[in-house]
Amino acid sequence: MSILEQMEPIGLEEMKAVRLMNRMDQKYMAPEALLEALLGRVGDRYYVQHIEGEPLAPYRTLYFDTEGLEMYTMHHNQKLNRQKLRVRTYRSTDTTFFEIKNKDNKKKTRKVRIAIEASRFDEALEVKEVRDFVDGNTPYPVASLHACVENRFERITLVDKGMSERVTIDRNIRFHNRATHLDADIAGLMVIEVKHEVGAPMSDIERALHELHILPRRMSKYCIGTALTDPSAKKNRFKEKLLYINKTIKPYKA
Secondary structure, eight states, X not given: OXXXXXXXXXXXXXXXXXXXXXXEEEEEEEEGGGHHXXXXXXXXXXXXXXXXXXXXXXXXXXXXXXXXXXXXXXXXXXXXXXXXXXXXXXXXXXXXXXXXXXXXXXXXXXXXXXXXXXXXXXXXXXXXXXXXHHHHHOSSOXXXXXXXXXXXXXXXXXXXXXXXXXXXXXXXXXXXXXXXXXXXXOTTEEEEEEEEETTOOOOHHHHHHHHTTOOBOOOOHHHHHHHHHOTTSOOGGGHHHHHHHHHHTSOOOX
16 A cells, blocks of 8 residues: 555545635655655645545646747746746636736745636637736737747645645656647656745644755746747756756655
């Protein structure tokens, strides 16, 4: 029996009690080979979210940008006020949202979104409500946007038993670029995001990550996916991350 199967499950309705109004997000990248060791350290202090009896939830996301990759380039150039536009399907719950992620000059992230029909995933920018949403929340004319990078991955979601912290662990991440038609995958890498209230003390999972020598490391799936699948995209500032990822996804012995 795997560690995930031994952990106490929690359902979607119960997860709604975890409301992080003023949250801090911290990301980590690590070899997937360390997943069992990580969960083995904290499994008795966290619930694992189950959807229809399964702890692994498949996700599909499509990002939009301008022809010149303006949003990607702003991130690459470390501009503090920037946005990402995407449509994401949570396939296990049959929900699809068009989402706008805003990063401000205080490095705080705010996400706004609207629900759309799953069947409109590939034509999200043709949906009137989405067009109005983009017009009202971004400086980008809808006509200037096009589909760029698509990714698919599996997500494990944990919540501490005090219901004050949410943790996501993404694995088996794959990319397809709609513009260049190139594919890439970073299977073997897991991306961990810890979310809790600002000012909260170090949590059990953060302590376990430290013990395993896994240090905080920011990572944007959109940017890494673009860097890996678009030869024309600027990537100087991402070279260190790309080297780390390449080293991490090679056969790893825990």
